[in-house]
Amino acid sequence: MLFLISFKSGTPIYLQIVEQVKAAAASGALHPGEALPSIRPLAEELRVNRNTVAKAYSELESLGVIETLPGRGCFLKENHSGLRKDARRKLLIEEVDRAIVQAHHLQVPRDELLELIHERLDVLDDKRRAHEGKKED
Amino acid sequence: MDSSTPAIQIENLCYAYGRAEAVHDLSMTVQPGRCYGFFGRNGAGKTTTMKCLLNLLRPQRGQVRVFGLDPAKHEVEVKRWLSYVPDQVAFYPWMSVRETLDYLASFRANWNRKIEQELFERFGLDPSQRTGNLSKGQRTQVALIAAVCPETDLLVLDEPTSGLDPIVRREFIEAVIGAYQQGIPGQRTILVSTHLITEFEGLIDEFTLIDRGRAVLTLDADQARERFQKIRARFAEVPPEIDLKAALRVRRDGRELELIANGSGAELMERLRQHNPEALTTESLTLEEIFVATLKA
Numbered sequence: 001m002l003f004l005i006s007f008k009s010g011t012p013i014y015l016q017i018v019e020q021v022k023a024a025a026a027s028g029a030l031h032p033g034e035a036l037p038s039i040r041p042l043a044e045e046l047r048v049n050r051n052t053v054a055k056a057y058s059e060l061e062s063l064g065v066i067e068t069l070p071g072r073g074c075f076l077k078e079n080h081s082g083l084r085k086d087a088r089r090k091l092l093i094e095e096v097d098r099a100i101v102q103a104h105h106l107q108v109p110r111d112e113l114l115e116l117i118h119e120r121l122d123v124l125d126d127k128r129r130a131h132e133g134k135k136e137d
Numbered sequence: 138m139d140s141s142t143p144a145i146q147i148e149n150l151c152y153a154y155g156r157a158e159a160v161h162d163l164s165m166t167v168q169p170g171r172c173y174g175f176f177g178r179n180g181a182g183k184t185t186t187m188k189c190l191l192n193l194l195r196p197q198r199g200q201v202r203v204f205g206l207d208p209a210k211h212e213v214e215v216k217r218w219l220s221y222v223p224d225q226v227a228f229y230p231w232m233s234v235r236e237t238l239d240y241l242a243s244f245r246a247n248w249n250r251k252i253e254q255e256l257f258e259r260f261g262l263d264p265s266q267r268t269g270n271l272s273k274g275q276r277t278q279v280a281l282i283a284a285v286c287p288e289t290d291l292l293v294l295d296e297p298t299s300g301l302d303p304i305v306r307r308e309f310i311e312a313v314i315g316a317y318q319q320g321i322p323g324q325r326t327i328l329v330s331t332h333l334i335t336e337f338e339g340l341i342d343e344f345t346l347i348d349r350g351r352a353v354l355t356l357d358a359d360q361a362r363e364r365f366q367k368i369r370a371r372f373a374e375v376p377p378e379i380d381l382k383a384a385l386r387v388r389r390d391g392r393e394l395e396l397i398a399n400g401s402g403a404e405l406m407e408r409l410r411q412h413n414p415e416a417l418t419t420e421s422l423t424l425e426e427i428f429v430a431t432l433k434a
Binding site (some may be wrong): 040043046051 | 170172173201290310311314315318319337338339340341342362363366410419420421422424
């Protein structure tokens with residue numbers, strides 16, 4: 001998988017890596033069981049500190065998104081959330097709240113926000129279907 | 138040495154060349170395992186500070202400690218734990234690259250031949266070449282090999298990439314990440330002084346900005362990028378006077394405004410929002426932009 005790091009986004013670099021893996025897993029761009037790049041080549045390629053990549057991977061592991069097989073590397077987990085339902089909900093609530101606050105500031109009303117969420121879910125479903133279609137070819 | 142001992146501790150360091158003060162009351166702590174940036178313009182006092190760490194200069198006031206030891210009293214121990222790439226690399230010009238590395242290895246208790254070979258291949262160096270015939274970039278590459286192979290706990294880099302072409306600069310940084318950082322995490326510390334900040338941006342955990350011998354800013358890199366923001370606003374009409382004193386810098390042109398904020402981004406955004414801007418965007422400053430914004434403010 002290829003990453004894109006920006007120093008201007010305001011998001012810590014390790015979190016950018018975490019979020020990109022999560023997004024790739026959710027959209028189906030990264031398949032369960034598929035390998036992630038190893039820490040050293042990825043750090044070199046992005047020219048970021050190895051510890052930053054290691055921190056991102058250990059965060060992904062503790063979130064249950066990836067697993068490390070000793071001597072073989074890191075892989076996307078089959079069921080990529082090892083967290084309990086309430087913990088998962090709690091994590092999501094923070095994100096949803098952030099979007100709601102942002103919508104308020106951008107003066108996007110309730111109906112439009114809900115519509116937008118439906119729209120984005122459809123986009124993600126389409127992407128996932130496209131990835132699955134390709135896999136069967 | 139226990140793991141909580143800072144790799145480098147500088148307290149109230151002062152150094153003057155005659156009446157010209159190079160470093161004034163500088164304090165800085167580098168924790169083990171970190172990659173620490175030491176940023177400043179030419180002549181800001183970076184090299185003088187580093188020379189005090191290496192016992193090439195003696196502090197006139199204050200003190201420096203490397204792994205808890207005074208480099209002036211424990212020079213041999215300190216030098217055993219650190220390796221150094223100076224800003225001006227000089228070798229005996231009649232020696233070949235191979236002879237130079239063997240000569241340097243003879244001073245070291247440990248020398249990793251596997252890493253040496255790997256770096257030779259990466260840089261495409263010819264071991265039989267005389268060092269006097271090397272380009273500046275190749276001399277720096279040899280110096281980096283000599284600094285990485287002893288597998289020391291602390292790597293000190295003084296303006297390592299100045300004057301090198303962009304490809305060599307990138308390869309240098311990749312080699313630092315790949316070859317030096319592959320040791321036990323938390324045990325390989327890097328101190329890098331540079332004014333070419335962009336290239337090192339991803340490597341830096343924490344930094345000190347030094348200006349005219351004084352530390353002006355010390356921050357964690359992620360926190361710095363969170364604190365320093367560039368805010369752009371565009372209004373439908375020329376806006377009335379808005380109180381923007383909290384901004385580090387303000388640029389105005391007709392209906393457009395650009396602010397640099399240091400920690401007051403949220404407050405400034407709110408003020409701008411009250412005037413219903415057509416567009417309002419924000420982005421983080423890179424470390425280089427923080428450097429410029431801080432020194433020009």
